[in-house]
Amino acid sequence: MRIAIAEDSTLLREGIVQLLAAEGHEVVASVADAESLMAALASDEPDLVIVDVRMPPDFVDEGIRAALRIRREHPSVAVLVLSQHVERRYASELLLDGRGGVGYLLKDRVSDIAGFLDAIVRVAEGGVAFDPEVIRRLIADRSGPDQGVGDLSEREAAVLELMAEGHSNASIAERLFVSQSGVEKHINTIFTKLGLAAGSGVNRRVLAVLAHLDQAD
Missing domain, CATH: 1.10.10.10 (Winged helix-like DNA-binding domain superfamily/Winged helix DNA-binding domain)
Incomplete structure (x- = not known):
């Protein structure tokens, strides 16, 4: 599988790169901001994008806006969003077009290597993968x-x-x-x-x- 990663934390980004490489996946782009991610997709579409919600320059919603743009402009690319906290207002936006190939996980789940890798495969194959904590928060609200x-x-x-x-x-x-x-x-x-x-x-x-x-x- 060909995967692009956008994550401003160098330690987390490189850890994911090594994990994916060990599983036989090809990381075609590893960047720290949304602008660089979109530039990478413009020249070479991967099968899946893993993107952080908050990235430079403002650390607000640059990553999620990039994810939504990818859903519109690159419909064949699956998107897995990573977030430090539950940003519930974005969950339904990622699903509004009725397509699969989308996921939303908290960063803590990356430590569950088997679960994280399973989510990557599910999303890349057109399924959905939402963090249980995201679901619990949405139900509670x-x-x-x-x-x-x-x-x-x-x-x-x-x-x-x-x-x-x-x-x-x-x-x-x-x-x-x-x-x-x-x-x-x-x-x-x-x-x-x-x-x-x-x-x-x-x-x-x-x-x-x-x-x-x-x-x-």
């Missing part, structure tokens, strides 16, 4: 039912939360101690309650996650 999410049963809500974290059907089944066919039935019910029809031309799994995240808005 929700103000009431919206788009049918409030109509979900406790088990369906649990399935949707695990979907938001990026788990496959098999992984959800293992974590909830149910059969995979049971998980599939729950997911189909979730799609029905959220009004996500089949054949709509968008990723229903991603839209279900978006409805889940929108509870915080």
Whole structure:
């Protein structure tokens, strides 16, 4: 896999570069600011971009704005955002187009090497990977039912939360101690309650996650 990294912390950036190289991935760009990242993509598109939320010069939202721009201008490039803290208002923005290939992880998760590498693969393959803490914060902040999410049963809500974290059907089944066919039935019910029809031309799994995240808005 060809990967570009934008992270202003030299120690973290180089650590990720070495980790990815050890896994056989090719790091085609390793930069410290969003401007350099966009310049790198203009000449050579990678399969995946890993980008920090806050970078020079102002350390506000340069990275997330670059991520959103990449989603618009380089739709074939998957994006994995890293953040020191939960910036919940950006989560739904990353999913608004209904496509996969996007993730949002807290930097603490990088120390979970297996989980971090798994998230990279999931996002690059068109899935989603949202940090469990991001999901917990969004659930805690929700103000009431919206788009049918409030109509979900406790088990369906649990399935949707695990979907938001990026788990496959098999992984959800293992974590909830149910059969995979049971998980599939729950997911189909979730799609029905959220009004996500089949054949709509968008990723229903991603839209279900978006409805889940929108509870915080």
